[in-house]
Amino acid sequence: MTSIFRSEEMALCQLFLSSETAYNCVSELGEIGLVQFRDLNPDVNAFQKKFVHEIRRCEEMERKLRYLETEAEKDDIEIVDQGDNPEAPQPREMIDFEATFEKLENELREVNTNAETLKKNFLELTELKYVLEASQVFFAERDTEPSSNLSQNLLPAEEGPTQGPVQLGFVAGVIERSRMAMFERMLWRVCRGNAFVRRQDIPTPLPDPLTGQDLNKIVFLIFFQGEQLKVKVKKICEGCRSTLYPCPETAAERKEMIDGVKNRLEDLNTVLSQTNDHRHRVLVAAAKHLRVWFIKVRKIKGIYFTLNKFNFDVTNKCLIAEAWIPEIDLTRIKMALCKGAERSGSTMEPILNRMDTRTQPPTFHRRNRFTSGFQNLIDAYAICTYREINPGLFTTTTFPFLFAIMFGDCGHGIIMALFALYLVVKEKAIIAAKSKAEIFNMLFAGRYIILLMGLFSIYTGFIYNDVFSKSFNIFGSRFHVGNISRTAVLQDHKTQFMLNPADPTDYEATPYPMGMDPIWQLSLNKITFQNSFKMKISVIVGIIHMTFGIVLSFLNYRHFKKTIDIVFQFIPQIIFLMGLFGYLCFLVVYKWFNYSGLNDSPFLGHLKKIIATVKILTCTPNQYNVQVTLILICLIMVPILLLPKPLILKKQHEKRMKLRSRESHAYEQDIGEPEEEEEKFEFSEVFIHQAIHTIEFVLGCISHTASYLRLWALSLAHAQLSEVLWMMIFRIVKYGNRVYNGVSNLRRLVLLNYSNFSGYGRFVSILTHSSITLISFIRWSSAQNSCMVKGTLLSPSVLSILLMLKMSKYIRTDFTSTSDDKTVHILSRYHYPDIKKMILDIIYIPNQII
Incomplete structure (x- = not known):
């Protein structure tokens, strides 16, 4: 403990x-993890330490392992992690590791270089094949077109010498599709329209040998006249990063060249396949031991870092x-x-x-698995000094409880608790999986925090009587509505009814057993009541939390025997806090105990005056004197917090210096390293520090109290957002019969075809069952509120009897009520052979009340 x-x-x-x-000794201590070594060589440069050479060797091995890991991830090879924790290898094993890693790296780099060269050659041959095929098409079109002056003058004959006065040249190549428009514009402007371009898209994307990205490219042929245009065209092709390929002039030569290119592509494809297989085998063999190698190398590095x-x-x-x-x-x-x-x-x-x-x-x-998350939460703000009380112990309760006050929803709390419970149950499998998802790992690290937040939210949800922003009438409302005609409730929506707590016909004069009365769900002043309640609860819990923190500081002062801090820190702080904010909490609780809904509170009459003026108002004869006394005492505590401690510390320091000047300085020397010098005392620094601490405390009491109001504000925001969702989006209750019948018919249709579509049918059946249950739950919650309006609210005992009848006789029931005797009639219709339908119908009971 x-x-x-x-x-x-x-x-x-x-x-x-x-x-x-x-x-080996440092290795064993590292496995335990309970030793923190001090650096005895703080003035020595890092490059001049004893084992710097070994650390560099370890860093070089880590670099090679990271290279192997990167290459394995590129090929989607799973890196085996068996969860082992091998011992640190002996120093002589570093030579074997270095040789193994060097061999693997050189082999892999050689394979990658060869593969890159082969891919580049493969890309060039593929592009050349498309160029030759496209040129065949272009020249074949020339031969089939009718004679014209253009065709006679542009191209030379395939079988003989040129028969016209004009001799045209051409170049062929490949360019990326994104550069083609710019390429054509530049050709037109530089050649002034004297170049003729033919183009054809390559049907399949071609992979880049360097980056591996798929590129869409286009084959082009450019026809021109004269050597000057030829030089210009080639320079433009070079500037636009296109690739030019040789193209024979005759069809026979082109066909022969295409056949040769195809043969070479087949050979290259075979060699590439073998190269990739060899690379894959090397990476698979390395991936089996990669994690173990990483652990061993890092342990060696850590040992030598410690030995330095x-x-x-x-x-x-x-x-x-x-x-x-x-x-x-x-x-x-x-x-x-x-x-x-x-x-x-x-x-x-x-x-x-x-x-x-x-x-x-x-x-x-x-730490353990449970306290680790809470301790990390505390350490994120500050780490306790040596032997101080650890607030992480109390945070295991206070943090999830404060969250639950803010959250306060039983339904959402169940969802949160189930999610965290799944993480807790499956934690061994999740840890073994070594997930790299940062957000999931963060949630998994706080699984116990989330679990407690969910459980506390379920508790506060029962206190607020809030389940998905709806109230449960578990014990029966303590308010009763008299005989009201159906027309007044359902047709005249402007009709309002006031329930008087002082009237025994409206209120039983006993509180709801647990939490809020569900009648508040239908009240017009629901928000006003809940805001007042949650705001006061937030302030009271916040003041208790702050007081508990000051009490912990007292326990620390007593442990370290700091009498000055107890007298001039703890006592003034607790008096200041209790004099102002403790008195505020006392007034709230006093009002709750002495003024109920049966009588008027004198506090309410002063509310507007308190807001509008700073005058001290009272409700009892001696309250004014008490409040003035408390304010004066709190004002006196401020200079007590500020002045005595620095003055006393200054006097003690002067006394200590006088004693030190009279005694010898022999005790300042020790056998080992000299002790760290005592921190120099500066009165100005101590006074400024104390002034800052006093101002922070005084202002912090106010600001922290206001900060605890966030619990109320966020709880209100959560409730109102759920209310908006119910009113604006979830309109299922209004159209409940249609949706319920539609989903039921869909379920029956799926069950009829279950044998033909077993997998799909099972999924849809589960989905429809879930939908029917959700709709029934929504309608049941709405029916509870409707029953309270109509004055036919079912008590838990009546509902239990109806459920028992339902389960025993498998009957479907209709409930009708009158404003006179409020009798309930049960009508038997037919039996249900299917137990699932019976259970769903039990959930469906309350909707028949409407």
Whole structure:
């Protein structure tokens, strides 16, 4: 219990390790994870430390492993993680690791280089094939077209010399489709319309050998006249990053070239397939051990990083270290050191000596799966000083409870609790899966927080009587509505009824057993009542929470024997807080106990006056004197918080300096490293710090109280949003019969065809069953409210009897009520052989009341 309530007691110990055993001893201590080493070489440059060369070797191995991991992820190869935690390897094994990683990296880089070259050649041959095929089509179209001056003058004959006076040249190539428009405009402007372009889209995207992206490309042929235009056209092609390919002039040569390209493509495809298979085999073999290699290399690196914090003795045969160790684990640490020495095969046992020190130890809190999330929440704001009370212990209750006050919905709380419960039940499988989704990992780390928030929300939901923004009439409302005609309720919507708590015919004069009376769900002043209640509850809980924090500070002061802080910190703070805000909570509770709905409260008469003026108003004869006294006392506490502590600390410092000047300074020297010098006392700094602390406390009492009102505000926002959803979106209640009948017919249709569509039918059947249950729940909740309006509210006992009759006789019922005797008639219709229909019909009972 002590380790949870306060941080662990720590001891500063000195270790003497031989050079042979140091590595294995640090390895064993690292597996335990309970030792924090101090750096005894803070002034030494990082590049001048003893084991910097080994750390660099580990970083190089990590780089190679990251390269292998990246290549495996590119091929979607699963990296096997068996959840093992291997021991740190021996230093001599680093040579084997380096050789293995070097071999794998070189082999993989060579394969990647060859594959890249093959892919580039494959792309070029593929583009050349499309160019040759497109040129065949272009020239074939020339041969089939009728003679014209253009065709006679542009192209030379295929079978003989040119028969016209004009000799045309052409170039062929491939360009990306996105650059084609710009390419044509530039050709037109530079060549001034003297170049003729033919184009054809490549039907399939071609992969880029460097990036792997699929590119859409176009084959083009450009016809021109003269060498000058040829030079210009080639420069434009080069500037637009197009690729030019040779294209023979005769059809026979083109056909022969196409056949050769296709043969080469087949060969390249075979070689590429073999190369990819070899690369895949290498990566699969590496992926099996990749996680284990990562763990081993990082452990080696961590061990040498820790050894760099050690000091060597004069002979360089012994390493000296200083470390903080929990006192309760000293025996365990000694056993780990002995185990490390045995692994090294050394006859020299490690030496562990406890040191006396005045240095403040580090804070260490033990954690488990449950407290880890709450402790991380506390540490995100601040970490306690050594041996202070750990607020994480109390946060396991206060944080989810404050959230529940803000949330306050039983239905949503059940959903949240079920989600967190699933994470808790499946936590071993989820941990083994090693998910990389950051948001999911964050939710999984706080699974116990979410679980408690859901459970507390269910509790506060019962207190608020709020389930999806609807109230449950579990115990029967304590208010009663007299005989009201059906016309007045259903047709005249402007008719309003006032229920008088003082009238025994309207109110039973007994409170609702648990939570709010469900009649408030239909009240016009529902928001006013709930706002007042939730606002006061938020303030009261907030003041209790703040008071509890001040009480914890008192326990810390008493533990550290700080009498000054108890007298001039805790006492003025608690008086100030109770004098103002404690009195406010007292007035709220006093009003609840002494003024009910049966009589008028004098507080209400002063409400507008209190808001409009700063005058101190009273309701009892002596209240004015009490309130003035409390205000004066609170004002006096402010200078008491500010002045005495700095003045007393200054006087103590002067007295201590006088004693120190008379005594010798021998006690300032120690056997080991000199103790850290006492922090210098500066009165101005102490006074400024105390002034800031006083101002923060005084203003913080007001601002924190206002901050706790967020619980009320967010609870109101949640309730109102749900109300809007019910009124504006979820109109299922209004059209309940049609929706219910439609879903029921769909379910019957699915069941008839269940044998033909077993998988799909099962899914739709489950979906329709869920829909019918949800609709019945909505209609049941609405029926409860309607019953309260009509004065025929079913008590729990009557509802239980009806449910029992329903289950025993399998009957469908109709309920009718009159304004005279309010009798209930049960009409038997037919039996249900299907138990599922019977259960759904039981849920469906209350809707017949309407």
